[in-house]
Amino acid sequence: MSKELINEVTLKFKSIFKSEPIAIFSPGRINIIGEHTDYNGGFVFPAAVDKGIAAAIQKSNSGNSTAIALDLDSTIEFELDKLKPSKEGSWENYVFGVVAEIQNRNKVIGDFNIVFKGNIPAGAGMSSSAALENSVVFGLNELFDLGLTKKEMILISQKAEHNYVGVKCGIMDQYASMFGIQNNALLLDCRTVESKPYEIDFKDHQLMLINTNVKHSLSDSAYNDRRSACESVAALLKVDTLREATEEDLEKVMDKITPENYQKALYVIQEIERTQKAARAIEKNDLETLGALIYASHSGLQHQYKVSCEELDFLVAQAKKNKKVLGARMMGGGFGGCTINLVAKSEATNFAEIASKAYKNKFNKECSVYFVTLSDGTHIVK
Numbered sequence: 001m002s003k004e005l006i007n008e009v010t011l012k013f014k015s016i017f018k019s020e021p022i023a024i025f026s027p028g029r030i031n032i033i034g035e036h037t038d039y040n041g042g043f044v045f046p047a048a049v050d051k052g053i054a055a056a057i058q059k060s061n062s063g064n065s066t067a068i069a070l071d072l073d074s075t076i077e078f079e080l081d082k083l084k085p086s087k088e089g090s091w092e093n094y095v096f097g098v099v100a101e102i103q104n105r106n107k108v109i110g111d112f113n114i115v116f117k118g119n120i121p122a123g124a125g126m127s128s129s130a131a132l133e134n135s136v137v138f139g140l141n142e143l144f145d146l147g148l149t150k151k152e153m154i155l156i157s158q159k160a161e162h163n164y165v166g167v168k169c170g171i172m173d174q175y176a177s178m179f180g181i182q183n184n185a186l187l188l189d190c191r192t193v194e195s196k197p198y199e200i201d202f203k204d205h206q207l208m209l210i211n212t213n214v215k216h217s218l219s220d221s222a223y224n225d226r227r228s229a230c231e232s233v234a235a236l237l238k239v240d241t242l243r244e245a246t247e248e249d250l251e252k253v254m255d256k257i258t259p260e261n262y263q264k265a266l267y268v269i270q271e272i273e274r275t276q277k278a279a280r281a282i283e284k285n286d287l288e289t290l291g292a293l294i295y296a297s298h299s300g301l302q303h304q305y306k307v308s309c310e311e312l313d314f315l316v317a318q319a320k321k322n323k324k325v326l327g328a329r330m331m332g333g334g335f336g337g338c339t340i341n342l343v344a345k346s347e348a349t350n351f352a353e354i355a356s357k358a359y360k361n362k363f364n365k366e367c368s369v370y371f372v373t374l375s376d377g378t379h380i381v382k
């Protein structure tokens with residue numbers, strides 16, 4: 001968590017609204033393995049990180065509500081009983097969506113003011129959106145004594161994303177951001193929405209992120225398309241989600257689906273299996289196996305699920321050339337954002353330099369390297 005960020009939003013809040021706010025930090029997340037499995041009822045393996053959104057929030061008695069995004073230098077004023085989604089891509093949809101979903105649950109909130117700032121690079125695939133949604137729902141729950149549980153709060157955040165932002169996301173990002181535990185990753189079963197924490201200490205290895213600094217357009221519609229493809233195969237198999245299906249089940253309906261959808265469903269079934277294997281590998285500190293599973297995950301995302309892009313594939317290919325990088329893959333929804341790398345601590349800086357140089361030569365643009373600390377979920381900062 002960044003103290004400076006918290007101080008900045010708190011000071012700004014006080015200077016504009018002349019009252020003492022509640023300060024909240026809501027983290028972004030990484031995901032070790034288990035991509036596009038959450039909305040298929042499968043397993044994911046995320047962790048909250050020390051980068052995220054800081055928010056200062058307090059009740060308003062001015063007759064309306066105000067939200068200020070300091071990063072974007074943008075202010076919106078709104079009335080709680082007149083909410084509707086703004087145009088696609090607007091940041092205020094994350095706020096409006098959460099407010100509307102709270103109201104849909106017949107919970108009463110009053111006017112409020114909120115000031116945010118984040119340190120997750122936009123489009124990095126580290127869930128700045130879930131962090132933002134969670135900060136709003138967490139703050140409103142606290143301010144207006146709504147009595148929501150953390151699980152109810154993340155479902156509100158997820159629905160906001162579905163209905164106001166237009167992305168039919170799973171539950172991974174909101175869950176990791178809300179329930180994160182310092183130094184732990186969470187093996188989350190998205191069918192039961194229950195997780196098991198795994199303390200992450202890879203001894204002489206570490207996780208490192210490399211951001212391609214690209215976000216290709218159409219990623220939201222491609223995301224929703226993947227989800228409906230999976231749902232249509234599940235419906236054909238007469239199961240609720242692909243979690244309930246095996247490779248053998250899928251083979252039986254092979255001639256009833258397109259080869260593309262067959263590959264997508266196959267990827268999901270295999271990735272759910274890989275994620276469980278990864279948890280067993282972490283239990284045994286078997287990093288070679290973990291790394292191989294991470295590479296296999298990328299290959300599936302690239303060739304079967306088709307959510308990668310040239311820049312991500314290039315960075316993973318760079319990693320494969322280096323024996324001390326045990327695994328690398330694209331992370332998050334895809335079409336840009338970061339790769340996550342499992343690399344020997346002694347090699348991390350060297351690999352980062354080589355990969356960055358090669359990336360610059362190939363694409364004539366910079367990538368960025370991040371080292372993250374696994375951190376606690378959304379919380380009030382006193």
Ligand code: GAF
Nearest residue numbers: 035036169170171172332333
């Ligand atoms: C995005 C979504 F928001 C998540 O729910 C998840 O599906 C992820 O993409 C892919 O694993 O971050």
